[in-house]
Amino acid sequence: MKKIKTIIFLFMIFAFLAACNGKNEEDHSEHQAEKNIYYTCSMDPQVKEDKPGKCPICHMDLTPMKKDNSASNEIALSDQQIKLGNISVRTISETESSLVENYTGVLAVDQERMKTISARAMGRIEKLYFKTEGDYIQKNQAVYQLYSEDIAIAKQDYFAAYQQLSMPGDFGKNAKSMLNAAKQKLLFYGLSNSLIESIKTNSKISPYTTFYSTYSGYVSEITATEGSYVMEGAAVIKLVNLNSLWLETQVNVNYAKSLKIGQSAKLSFADYPNNEITAKISFINPEINPDSRLLLIRMEVPNPNLLLKPGMQAVARLTQSNLKGVFIPIDAVIREENATYIWVEKSHGIFENVMVETGAESNGMIEIKSALDPAKKVVITGAYAINSEYKFRKGSDPMAGMDM
Template sequence: MQKIKKFSFLFLTFVVVMGCNTKNKEDHSAHQDGESILYTCSMDPQIKEDKPGKCPICHMDLTPMKKDNSASNEIALSDQQIKLGNISTQNIEETNSSLKENYTGVLTINQEQIKTISARAMGRIEKLYFKTTGDYVNKNQAIYQLYSEDIAIAKQDYFAASKQLTMPGDFGKNAKNMLQAAKQKLLFYGLSNAQIESIKDNAQISPYTTFYSTYSGYISEIAATEGSYIMEGGAIIKLAALSTLWLETQVNVNYAKSLKIGQSATVSFTDYPTKEVKAKISFINPEINPDSRLLLIRMEIANPNLFLKPGMQAVAKLTQSNKKGLFIPTDAVIRDENATYIWVEKSHGIFENVMVETGVEANGMIEIKSDLDSTKKVVVSGAYAINSEYIFRKGSDPMAGMKM
């Protein structure tokens, strides 16, 4: 009986001790798990729970992940993750680079070489001698015929004054002044000396006058129609000389910062693949396109043989030689609506994001204008892999709530 009591006491003691040990292990395990494991959703990484379950958004099973206790702008990656993400780093130093960029544009008429033939007096257009844009007009060719009472009166005054010249005394002297005044008015209306002289021989004064071109060029616009009335100064036709053309293209605003008027460019043409010409930048638009963030620039293209035509597509090759600065691959820069930033390796396996200001972008490289810590290496490949892992773990963009 004594043995049985002794055995029962030892068994009870064993059970109590084992129970306490098991509880301690469970408590320790729960504490350890609570410190190192979180549960998140692969579709909605912003969801973080301390126990298994389903995502409240998409209702998928939550997956366990190690808790990241690094700083808010840092992330720790294992050697395996670095390898799988193809993440590489390098020290960045200032270099002299020759940046080349190709920009596509379209040849247009040089607006500075457009001449407008306008009506010199009010009247009705009786006839247009040219009715098709693109036609070539030689200097002194007839352009239009105008019915004008004002010009008819000036013609009559000139004719009358010419007949009074032969009259004796003051009549003849006054007629000379009248003749000169009438001639000046006709010249103002645009009549040539030959047309004015012919009035003396015609007793029948015509209200119709033919006007001739004072320029040569291709018709770029016909602004009037036969039978329409036109006011003094109204445009009839516009003539364009094609000896020079404009090439207009739009360039990256960061690249355009270093461009200047007079800078040389090499231009090639889609329709003439083997032909290249030299051109100079003649205009840089001060206004940036708010949608594309591009800047319009213009180059003047010599066209002595007229083989180039408005509307042709061309490619301008712009070069900036010996551009000194910090350059990294374009893919190493993360851009979003809040900021532009890069990832740098703070220590082995520890990466932090750094906000930067960018400059010229060309040849797959981009200039970093911000000062960087020379002791740290910049991530030059795999930056987007780090960024994705950061968002997956921490559920937010590294620069959320920040602006440049």
């Protein structure tokens, strides 16, 4: 009987110890479960608390969330989340593509076709034959009349030397050299040969001289007025030839790297929607605009029928054919203040972000210049959905803390 009591006592002790151990394990598992849960606000995901309560910002009830124990640059998504986020992936490889870019610019005067008619000597503008900007001046048309004592003296020297040519002896010989010297001076003042020859037959030398245009073009600026005094070399009228114009526009630096002088571009105009003109790149600015990171290029635009006008807006379409590179949709690239990156599928449902360097953009595609792991698939659609979920769970920029 004593033996039976002893056995019953030992059994009770064993049962008690087993119950305590089970309770400890249950308490431990509950504690572990609590460690994997945090509480956040759906309106303010930056709020994270260890226990239930109210959001300190909007005072809504905090929502329990399971902690994401994946790596700092990774996120795990369920099949349902992938479907709802319209997330799709694709293996990316180098392809040959043609990039087309449209740039807007304004037609301007070709500065190399601008000419200035200036005063050939100091004097007074006695008469202007053209007084309105936009007037067309043909070559050899009279432009202005100048009163100049310097030119009058040179005319008188030329006439006197001509009169002495018929004199005998040294007078005649010296007169010939004096005549040549006086003629060279008149040519320097801009007088034509025919006008100089006419001096020989005019006994009365006039201080007034009419000057003629040596160019054809439209008056773009009148800098002198009748009755005003001008210095030698001062501008009187400026002309511009509109048979060729300039179109200046600014292009993306990455795109401009492969542009070349002489490359063709197609131009279209809102004022003439049915006309398309071929222009050529004539200048690529070696300096980049530090604020916009854009590069100025200039195109020569033929305008033989003068249909196009300076100030007219144009769209230049630049095409680069047979470009080799890795291209993905622009929406697949996340651009933050400090970094540019994409999301790639590490394994099913596991996505990681990869910082990349981008290149040219065109037709909704962007060039990826960084080397990519060919074994991994790039997220083509839904990249922003992954990014939003990442920030909601981890409350930070995926590239935060990375050395750019």
